[in-house]
Amino acid sequence: MLIECLRLTASQVYLVHGPRPVLVDVGLARDAPTVTAWLARKQIAPRDLGAIILTHAHADHAGAVSALAHWSGAPVVVGMGDVSTVHSGGRDGSSPPTGIRRVLASFGLIQAYPPLPRHYPVIPVETGLELEALGGVGAVLPVPGHTSGSVAVVLDSGDVIAGDVLIGGYLLGVVARSTPVSHFHHVDRSRNRASIGALLSTGAHTWHLGHGGPVASESVRAWLDRSPSG
Ligand SMILES: [Zn+2]
Numbered sequence: 001m002l003i004e005c006l007r008l009t010a011s012q013v014y015l016v017h018g019p020r021p022v023l024v025d026v027g028l029a030r031d032a033p034t035v036t037a038w039l040a041r042k043q044i045a046p047r048d049l050g051a052i053i054l055t056h057a058h059a060d061h062a063g064a065v066s067a068l069a070h071w072s073g074a075p076v077v078v079g080m081g082d083v084s085t086v087h088s089g090g091r092d093g094s095s096p097p098t099g100i101r102r103v104l105a106s107f108g109l110i111q112a113y114p115p116l117p118r119h120y121p122v123i124p125v126e127t128g129l130e131l132e133a134l135g136g137v138g139a140v141l142p143v144p145g146h147t148s149g150s151v152a153v154v155l156d157s158g159d160v161i162a163g164d165v166l167i168g169g170y171l172l173g174v175v176a177r178s179t180p181v182s183h184f185h186h187v188d189r190s191r192n193r194a195s196i197g198a199l200l201s202t203g204a205h206t207w208h209l210g211h212g213g214p215v216a217s218e219s220v221r222a223w224l225d226r227s228p229s230g
Pocket residue numbers: 056058061109146164
């Protein structure tokens with residue numbers, strides 16, 4: 001199996017079996033021991049990990065980045081627009097306005113987390129990136145909109161790991177997990193919509209998301225057609 005998914009309390013992380021195993025997202029700060037135990041059960045030693053890719057820098061996806069980085073030593077791959085957020089542990093200036101901030105905080109999405117030290121190796125994604133650890137199985141693409149530095153992992157198998165461009169199901173993926181649902185917060189909704197279109201044009205068939213899913217591309221296309229605002 002090329003992709004494996006670990007469901008955490010607030011989000012999901014993925015393991016991609018490329019030339020070297022790659023972890024996509026890391027969960028909340030408190031999820032670190034759960035994620036490392038999961039990797040250990042898969043016989044993945046810390047030094048085996050080829051990269052840690054963050055779909056974006058929100059706390060429920062990137063909160064354990066510092067712990068996982070220290071555990072593995074693997075480079076952290078993050079969209080250019082989210083690098084400063086990772087280095088500030090979710091405290092940078094690209095935060096949404098106060099009212100929305102409060103709602104997001106109540107979902108645990110924007111809480112602060114242990115920052116990734118500045119000396120730690122980071123691979124920023126500005127345009128499509130071929131990673132050695134994903135050589136022959138896929139690439140990392142910028143999909144800005146949910147955050148300015150959101151990225152997706154696009155695999156040659158037709159699977160995409162797309163973070164929060166969409167949610168699979170209602171109540172953050174608890175109900176009807178294969179139904180595409182708009183995320184309640186994007187920094188730029190029309191850019192996110194364009195990013196979804198770009199991912200569809202890769203010929204992907206299955207969307208693996210940060211919450212809920214997986215969702216079939218036909219459902220995403222139908223959702224895009226009937227949701228003019230994205
Ligand atoms: Zn998010």
